[in-house]
Amino acid sequence: MKGTIFALGALVLAATSGAASAQTMSYAQAGALIAKSCGPSIERFCATVNIGTGQMQQCLTQHQDQVPRQCFDDFTAVQTGIAKRVAAQADAGKACSASAQQFCSGVKPGDANILDCLLDSVKVVRPACKQTLVDAGWAN
């Protein structure tokens, strides 16, 4: 019970702190999560399947009686998280164009110069822009 209250408290704190939090995960976290939750099953049942072939989930499903539920859940979470991150990265130009024009008009584009400028101005950029940068994995 105490745990629940603590967790609730943390949630309220997070919700009220106003900080943008990422709804996505880094690609490194994604890879590590699959390794952690599915690695032992992959080595045992799918040792001839490469992760990049797109066949891994199918192979794991064929042994679903012996593969932990967590593996399937985390595999799905990884795909969702990556898709969101890819979308945020693709949207960043649009979401931040007004802020870029406002705060970074003198900056030469390329080599992440605009991003660096926006991060320097992160306290004033529009919230939608900031959230997109966070979700893209480019800001904290």
Added chain:
Amino acid sequence: MTRFTRLVGGLALAAALAAPLATSASAQTADNNQQILQGLSSVTNDDPSLTVELLRKMAQDAVAQNQPLGLNKSAIAQKLDKLAQITVQIQFALNSSIIRPESYGTLGSIADAMHHPILWNYKFVVVGNTDATGTRAYNLKLSQERADAIVQALVTLFRVSPDRLQALGLGQEALQVPGKPDDPINRRVQIFNIGTMGPMGKAWMNPQ
């Protein structure tokens, strides 16, 4: 022609990154996004004549002619040394191109770097290397399959554009430590920045 890309500082950092115990410049292994980003971005002399096709031909010729392994770095390795690069350790199943799960996180770190705007306008070669145990032809083939597997994972699972990636197996033709050809230290994956996708400034968040 000297073109400014962000490549040379990366060499110094790559020095801090590649495989442990090596005496060469690229001597420790990169395993996080920041190291990889820095390793792959900096300023250097970009050599447009240095292509994957040329390097592949050099490796194939070296194998076909059974060129002697010298004590110095091979011509291929010397060419590659000029590029911004990182060395990573990816674990494969024995004699196979299957990437072991323990290396999925490292692949993800590479993807994190490639998805960052600093590197967004660049393309890369993923190079597989073996040590000199086993036959030369087999090593060339296995390393190509391993490089292919890494590119495939970066593209399908981690959504890096296939237009930005090429896979190149060099077998034992670009040993990291030519004086110790059988040393496992020579087994490694290298990633090289081989130039821009398009004009700089068109890439991301162009305010115009």
